[in-house]
Amino acid sequence: MKTDAPLKNDCLDAVQASPEVLSFLSQRRSTLVKLMQNPGPNEHELALILRLSARVPDHRKLSPWRFIVFQGQARADFGEHLAKKFACDCPDVEDARVDFERERFLRAPLVVGVVSSPVDCPRGTPKWEQELSAGAVCMNMLLAARASGFAAQWLTEWYAFDPEIERALDLAASERMAGFIYIGSCVEPLTERARPEVEKIIKYWSK
Numbered sequence: 001m002k003t004d005a006p007l008k009n010d011c012l013d014a015v016q017a018s019p020e021v022l023s024f025l026s027q028r029r030s031t032l033v034k035l036m037q038n039p040g041p042n043e044h045e046l047a048l049i050l051r052l053s054a055r056v057p058d059h060r061k062l063s064p065w066r067f068i069v070f071q072g073q074a075r076a077d078f079g080e081h082l083a084k085k086f087a088c089d090c091p092d093v094e095d096a097r098v099d100f101e102r103e104r105f106l107r108a109p110l111v112v113g114v115v116s117s118p119v120d121c122p123r124g125t126p127k128w129e130q131e132l133s134a135g136a137v138c139m140n141m142l143l144a145a146r147a148s149g150f151a152a153q154w155l156t157e158w159y160a161f162d163p164e165i166e167r168a169l170d171l172a173a174s175e176r177m178a179g180f181i182y183i184g185s186c187v188e189p190l191t192e193r194a195r196p197e198v199e200k201i202i203k204y205w206s207k
């Protein structure tokens with residue numbers, strides 16, 4: 001296994017057929033967060049997952065994304081923000097529902113927030129492209145986590161879109177959450193979900 005970071009201008013293979021990766025992609029699935037348990041990645045595994053996540057197409061090398069890592073007590077601390085905002089928005093809900101919000105980030109041993117952080121680039125890389133690159137980071141993180149032997153799920157839920165939670169996360173006005181990637185372990189087998197009939201969404205263009 002070769003996971004070292006190549007240096008700038010290092011020579012890389014032009015193409016690299018990998019039946020193992022094709023098999024991996026054919027079986028790839030998210031793991032519902034409710035099935036997750038300990039352990040999560042250790043420090044070394046997390047560093048690799050984050051490095052591989054950032055290895056995405058990025059027009060003009062802007063790195064228009066960043067990470068917020070929630071581990072250990074930080075997950076419970078952030079839950080206080082979620083519970084407070086939820087109770088404020090929905091004052092009539094039962095305490096148990098607010099407790100659920102308080103414990104949202106405790107559902108997995110690790111949660112990584114991926115922030116889409118577009119750079120103002122007049123006449124340069126459109127914001128749309130930069131946001132797509134942030135989506136690619138999230139997808140790479142799912143793949144890197146799973147290839148490291150962990151379960152992962154990409155969630156946004158309500159708090160990815162809430163202005164008050166954005167403030168608690170210290171997002172700049174130009175930034176948005178691309179998602180929260182929950183990462184943990186899972187011992188239960190997964191069942192396949194319905195997939196699109198790809199033939200139906202393909203059109204071969206002709207004049």
Ligand SMILES: Cc1cc2nc3c(=O)[nH]c(=O)nc-3n(C[C@H](O)[C@H](O)[C@H](O)COP(=O)(O)O)c2cc1C
Pocket residue numbers: 028029030031153154155156157158178179193
């Ligand atoms: C941007 C984005 C946000 C998502 N947010 C949620 C969410 O809030 N709640 C949810 O149940 N699934 C959400 N999903 C879907 C799951 O992450 C996942 O795609 C699905 O459960 C199973 O798909 P898979 O097995 O092909 O990965 C989201 C997916 C994407 C791409």
